[in-house]
Amino acid sequence: MGAGALYIVIFVLIFNWNSRSHSFYHLLFLSECLFLMNTTKMLYHQPRPYFVDDEINSLESCTAEYGNPSGHSLFSAAFFMFIYLDVWHIDSQKRKESQTKWLLSLFGCVFMFILIGFARLYVGAHSMNQILYGWLLGIWIALYNHYCFREFIIDHIETVIHRKSRYQQRKNFNITQSIIVATALFLTVYFIQILTYIIVDVTFTADPIWEQRIYLKCSNIEAGTRQMFNDKSVLFASITVIVYTSYLALISNRRQFGATWPDMYKTSIKKVLLRFVIIGLLCGLPGLIILIKFQLDIAILIIIKTAVCMIIGFLLFGVTHYFFVKFDLLNNENKNENDDEECETSLISQETAENKIN
Numbered sequence: 001m002g003a004g005a006l007y008i009v010i011f012v013l014i015f016n017w018n019s020r021s022h023s024f025y026h027l028l029f030l031s032e033c034l035f036l037m038n039t040t041k042m043l044y045h046q047p048r049p050y051f052v053d054d055e056i057n058s059l060e061s062c063t064a065e066y067g068n069p070s071g072h073s074l075f076s077a078a079f080f081m082f083i084y085l086d087v088w089h090i091d092s093q094k095r096k097e098s099q100t101k102w103l104l105s106l107f108g109c110v111f112m113f114i115l116i117g118f119a120r121l122y123v124g125a126h127s128m129n130q131i132l133y134g135w136l137l138g139i140w141i142a143l144y145n146h147y148c149f150r151e152f153i154i155d156h157i158e159t160v161i162h163r164k165s166r167y168q169q170r171k172n173f174n175i176t177q178s179i180i181v182a183t184a185l186f187l188t189v190y191f192i193q194i195l196t197y198i199i200v201d202v203t204f205t206a207d208p209i210w211e212q213r214i215y216l217k218c219s220n221i222e223a224g225t226r227q228m229f230n231d232k233s234v235l236f237a238s239i240t241v242i243v244y245t246s247y248l249a250l251i252s253n254r255r256q257f258g259a260t261w262p263d264m265y266k267t268s269i270k271k272v273l274l275r276f277v278i279i280g281l282l283c284g285l286p287g288l289i290i291l292i293k294f295q296l297d298i299a300i301l302i303i304i305k306t307a308v309c310m311i312i313g314f315l316l317f318g319v320t321h322y323f324f325v326k327f328d329l330l331n332n333e334n335k336n337e338n339d340d341e342e343c344e345t346s347l348i349s350q351e352t353a354e355n356k357i358n
Contacts, residue, residue, distance in 0.1 A: 007079055016275050017265055020317070021157035024246060028153060029145050031243040033078050035189055036137060037071050038233045038240075042196045044068040045230065049124050050217055051210040059123040062218030064228035070126040073134025076116040080109040081142035089146070113138065160250050161260045175251060186244035193237035194302070197230050231298055238305035239290070245313025253321050260321075264330040271329045278323045282315045 007030055015023040046068035049056045065071075084106060117131040126134075160178070206229050214221050214228070221228070253260075265275075286308050294301060324330050 007075060010079075012276070012279060015316070016272060016279065019262075019265070020161050020250065020260060021154045024157050024243075024250065024317070025150065025153045027246060028149075028243050029078075029082055029141075031240045032141060032145065033075055033138070034236060035193065035240050036141060037069065037074050038193050038236050039196055040069055040133075040137070041066045041071075041233045042193075042200050042230045045200055045204055045206070046130065047207075047210055048130075049127050051207075051213055054213070056124045057217050058125055060125065061220050062214065063125070063232070064214050064218070064221050065232040066229060067126050068130040068133060069137055070117065070120050070130045070134035072120050073113065073117040073126070073131045074138040076113040077135045077138025078142045079138075080113050081139055082145065084109045085142060085146040086150075089150070157250065161254055162262070175255075179248065179251065182244060182247050186241065189240060190237060190306075193234060193240070197234040197237075200230055234298070235301060235305060238302060238309045241306055241309045242313040242316070245310045246317040247313075249314045249316070249318030253318055257321065257325065261332075263333070267329065267331045274327065275320075275324060275329050278327075278329075279316070279320055282319055282323075283312055286312045286315070 011023070011026055011030060014026050045066050048058075048063075048067035050058050050062070051067075087105075088102065113135065117135060120126045121128060121131055156178075211228070215223055265272075289308050290305055294304070296304075
């Protein structure tokens with residue numbers, strides 16, 4: 001509980017059921033959490049308890065990554081609070097009608113991430129300060145995203161995929177400018193992680209005894225593996241690029257297929273399951289490549305995993321939509337209304353252009 005697989009499963013459920021704008025917001029949030037975890041682990045390079053104490057053994061499969069902050073604590077606190085705040089925002093009217101339900105929901109969220117944190121302490125994976133720091137970072141990033149980013153991100157993606165040219169002109173929406181800004185942000189976030197790795201690698205050398213204890217206590221860690229210390233964190237940096245190519249895929253889809261329409265994912269269970277199959281077939285193999293532990297130079301591994309993650313972003317938010325449309329797996333009830341609005345907007349744009357010429 002609290003491992004990365006849980007959040008991937010929940011995200012796919014949200015992606016297949018909710019709007020594209022909302023699922024992109026969730027993906028962006030997970031990428032931010034991963035970026036924060038990677039960067040802080042590398043900067044602090046603080047050992048886990050079983051790295052430094054001969055009497056402490058990990059009661060689960062070992063990880064040789066640095067321990068501060070606790071990734072499980074950070075992600076669990078961030079994700080449970082994020083989901084709670086998101087549901088609270090959508091269902092605010094019902095919250096007023098049923099305070100007890102929402103207070104119990106809040107208690108449940110807090111209880112879950114506290115339970116996960118203490119479980120990490122119990123199995124010897126983290127010290128208490130690492131768990132507390134993970135909780136604090138997780139709660140902070142959930143609150144910050146909800147109150148500072150949520151409306152802007154969802155509104156912006158809605159502009160990209162739903163709303164019409166007239167709205168875009170009013171909002172001064174510019175595709176080229178958006179791509180440039182997204183690329184600049186992607187490069188900044190990506191290379192912050194790479195530079196952090198390089199700086200720490202040059203200025204800090206892990207105690208050789210830590211490595212000896214890992215090999216002695218952890219049967220799942222092979223000698224010479226690239227899954228140790230900061231190497232593992234910097235390899236995770238490749239996953240953060242998925243959100244960038246997902247954004248480009250949304251823009252590409254808008255240009256190729258036109259605007260999407262509301263409630264297009266509200267379909268029968270059969271169509272939902274078929275969409276899951278398509279997502280699995282398209283993204284399953286690249287996802288497995290990320291998990292394979294290749295014994296290659298760290299720079300080559302970073303390049304390979306980054307390239308694969310970029311492909312996953314395009315597949316997830318781009319190619320899947322093509323197959324959903326091709327196999328009629330979407331709810332088309334509001335599509336005609338959307339097409340009518342597109343035509344109306346096009347006529348208005350033409351009239352505006354003609355008036356300018358005249």
